[in-house]
Structures are given as C-alpha cells and as structure tokens.
Amino acid sequence: MNDVLSVYVHIPFCLKKCYYCDFASYTDTMLTEEYFSSLIREINQKRRLFSREIDTVYIGGGTPSFVEADYILKIIAALRAVALIKEDCEITIEANPNSLTKDNLKKYTDAGINRISLGVQSFFDDELARIGRSHTAAQAYGAVELMHELDIKNFNIDLMFSLPNQTCESWSKTLKTAGASGAAHLSVYALTLEKGTLMFKMYKEGVYAQDDDLDRKMYHAAKNILGKYGYERYEISNFAKKNYRCMHNVYCWDMQEYIGLGAAAHSYFGKKRFSNPYLLKEYIAVEDYCCFYDNAVIEQESELMGDFVMLALRRNEGIDIDKFHSVFGKEFESVYPHKADKWIEMGLLISKNGMYCLSDKGYDFASMVMRDFI
Numbered sequence: 001m002n003d004v005l006s007v008y009v010h011i012p013f014c015l016k017k018c019y020y021c022d023f024a025s026y027t028d029t030m031l032t033e034e035y036f037s038s039l040i041r042e043i044n045q046k047r048r049l050f051s052r053e054i055d056t057v058y059i060g061g062g063t064p065s066f067v068e069a070d071y072i073l074k075i076i077a078a079l080r081a082v083a084l085i086k087e088d089c090e091i092t093i094e095a096n097p098n099s100l101t102k103d104n105l106k107k108y109t110d111a112g113i114n115r116i117s118l119g120v121q122s123f124f125d126d127e128l129a130r131i132g133r134s135h136t137a138a139q140a141y142g143a144v145e146l147m148h149e150l151d152i153k154n155f156n157i158d159l160m161f162s163l164p165n166q167t168c169e170s171w172s173k174t175l176k177t178a179g180a181s182g183a184a185h186l187s188v189y190a191l192t193l194e195k196g197t198l199m200f201k202m203y204k205e206g207v208y209a210q211d212d213d214l215d216r217k218m219y220h221a222a223k224n225i226l227g228k229y230g231y232e233r234y235e236i237s238n239f240a241k242k243n244y245r246c247m248h249n250v251y252c253w254d255m256q257e258y259i260g261l262g263a264a265a266h267s268y269f270g271k272k273r274f275s276n277p278y279l280l281k282e283y284i285a286v287e288d289y290c291c292f293y294d295n296a297v298i299e300q301e302s303e304l305m306g307d308f309v310m311l312a313l314r315r316n317e318g319i320d321i322d323k324f325h326s327v328f329g330k331e332f333e334s335v336y337p338h339k340a341d342k343w344i345e346m347g348l349l350i351s352k353n354g355m356y357c358l359s360d361k362g363y364d365f366a367s368m369v370m371r372d373f374i
C-alpha cells in the first residue's frame, strides 16, 4: 500500500473562530514567526522520512490564506530543499474568501500550488453569520471570480448543510450557485456539533435544533442537484468533475502514507499513526520532531484492517476484496464472516465485481455499517 507519499502542512491561524470549529486554529497571531521557524525546523528534522518522491501536498488549517503568502512560499521552498516533489504533484492550499487576494494567488501559483480550496460554506449572509464565519456571500462570489480571472480551473468549494435556520430552498440555491461556479470539486459536509464549541453550547441551550430528516433531505439534494451539474459523488462528502478528484484525500482513503507537519498534524507512516502537539506553545517547544514517529507503536493488524474497510466504504468504489487479500494475506470473508451478507440483505451494501460498496440507502447509514467492521 506504500507507493505514494503525501504531506499535510497545518497552518493554525484564523481571523475569527467559527462557532462550530474544533480544529487546531487560533486567532492570536503573536506566535506566527516562531511557528513558521518551527515548521521549517520540523521539515529539516524529518528529512529522513521523505525517503521517496512526494505525490501530494495539502496546506490546510486554520486559514492558510490568512498568513502572509511569503510564509507559505518559505514552507514550500523548505520542503523542496529536503524532499523530491513530483513534477505533477497536486499541491492544494485552503483559502477563505475574505483573505484571498490576487497578489497572494499569483504567489501561490508561481510556487507550484495548483489547487485552491475555498471555504465558502454558504452563499447566504444570514447563514454565514449564524455559524460565525468571518466572510460574506459577496466575498465568496468574489473569490470564485478571482479563480476565473486567473484561469485557475482546479478549485474546490467547501459547503455546509444542516445549518441553523437553513431551508431546503436556500440549500438548493447554494448548491446551484456552487454547481454553476465552474468549480472542479465540491466538498459537502453536514454541520457537526463538537463538544466545547459555541455551536454545541447553543444547541444545548435550545438556540438551535437539529432535524435528522431535514439533514438527510439536504444530503440527497446535494447528490441530485450536483449530479445535474456534472459532478460525481466519489466519496460520501466529496463531488468532482471528471479527472478532478482530490488526490490527496483519495490517497489517504486508500491508506497510503502521509506525513503531517505543524501543530496537531497527524501522520500515517511505517504502519504507525502519530501526531504533533495540539497547542502552539507545545508544538514550538518540541526539540526533536521525529520523536513522535520513533515512539509510536506499529498498528495492530486488526486496526489496520478496520481502517482499510472503513475508509474504503467512504468511497463509491467500496471495498476491493482482492486488494484486501493482497494487503493482509487473508480472505475478507474469513476475517469478517457473513458481515457483508448481512448488510446486503438489509439493502445497505451492494456486491459488484469483487467490490462491496454502500447502496444509495446505505449512505444514510454509513456510520452504522462502518462501525460493524471496526
């Protein structure tokens, strides 16, 4: 499974904390300079892990477009100095509509960034305000225009549904706007309530209620409407035009190796899963960034098998039985006797050419099916 190597770089700074956000993101930028020095130190120390060419780089956050573009360029240069980055490497950067400028975009593309992921979420000001986003719908339209002005074809738009007071009508309009935007890729996630967030508190206090039926209706609308605009759902939450799947994510779902850099960044490498400290100060204070890899334990085979199945079920191709055998040297049926049959009988799983994939109905019960294999 280890043909491909990817890199994730975490930029943990944001203009404002969104009400639902539980990512490692901070509005205090005092430590920006120190943070980027530490990132470069980490890249240099991890040089021995970059033992083969890098296929994808994903610069996420936080809000990478919120920091000076020169910081991003320094990170890319530091990576190029210690690792071989494939000529056709997919290099993505996340950007928010209110911090993306034409100058920065030009700097990104000159440095080899060839995919932009826009955190739009909704094309309605009231919906954006209710989840604490710092940008407006007009800025979202502006960011899309910028993509066309600079002839950037490979761009993604992130959208969210099940937002407070969001209606099927407004969601359909957001989907249609995104569908007509020319974006090559759309990520569509339901709002999730994470403990410790302001959104979770609002929910507990009754300010906002969740409606499971509406949530499913909105998810189905996404598949139907985006299908009409030529997007294929290739993963539970991701839709792409032909040849524009996000390869960084595809490789992660395929259990290929990736190395995470920066605060709270996770890695999967050498059959080990490990992560960096979450807090900025703790991350900056690390002396040896390889220690998390060196001290991590190799994952048990049963865990790896569970990960393999769960990640495969997220994708429309599903679980490849032959691949399971070639990776683990065991028959799928001997490891998970009768499990697939049970879900097939319930109409949630489909068996097709040696693959088990979720049925349309199965997508609504994906977590339940996945849990059964873990």
Ligand code: SF4
Binding pocket: 013, 014, 016, 017, 018, 021, 022, 023, 025, 061, 062, 063, 096, 119
């Ligand atoms: S922009 Fe993204 S990372 Fe930053 S606070 Fe909002 S959801 Fe979190």
